[in-house]
Amino acid sequence: MMHARRLLQFGRYCVVGVLNTLVTFGVIYICKSLLGWNLYVCNVLGYVAGLVNSFLLNKSWTFRSHGRMYREAVRFLAGFGLCYLLQLWVVWMLTSSPFGAFDYRVCGIVLSGYGIATIIGNVVYTLSNYVFNKLVTFR
Numbered sequence: 001m002m003h004a005r006r007l008l009q010f011g012r013y014c015v016v017g018v019l020n021t022l023v024t025f026g027v028i029y030i031c032k033s034l035l036g037w038n039l040y041v042c043n044v045l046g047y048v049a050g051l052v053n054s055f056l057l058n059k060s061w062t063f064r065s066h067g068r069m070y071r072e073a074v075r076f077l078a079g080f081g082l083c084y085l086l087q088l089w090v091v092w093m094l095t096s097s098p099f100g101a102f103d104y105r106v107c108g109i110v111l112s113g114y115g116i117a118t119i120i121g122n123v124v125y126t127l128s129n130y131v132f133n134k135l136v137t138f139r
Helices: 004-033 039-062 071-096 112-135
Strands: 103-106 109-114
Touching: 004 039, 004 112, 039 071, 039 112, 071 112, 103 112, 109 112
Parallel strands: none
Antiparallel strands: 103 109
């Protein structure tokens, strides 16, 4: 029973991640293509919107937390920063090794060492950020 609840919670966390991506890209698209704003401003606004969306949906839906908004928001931002740096370190370590210099063919598609390192880094980020939010932000 407890195992199923954890899987459901992690599934919700992943759904929120997909929604964050859609919000981020949607805001960037609207700001750039429809409003004609500076692309760097659009990028920042998109990522801020995705981060806010992530916090609110994870607080209310994924972890169903009733903790203090400000305290959890600070912890959420700290967790984001730590997990992002961990992800960046993983990508850097892999791409600066011989692994990063190779191109790999998978089903006719060429993946660079950097591309694969980025995917691995994203998995590390997703898992570490989930654990951080579960144990620290929304405990």
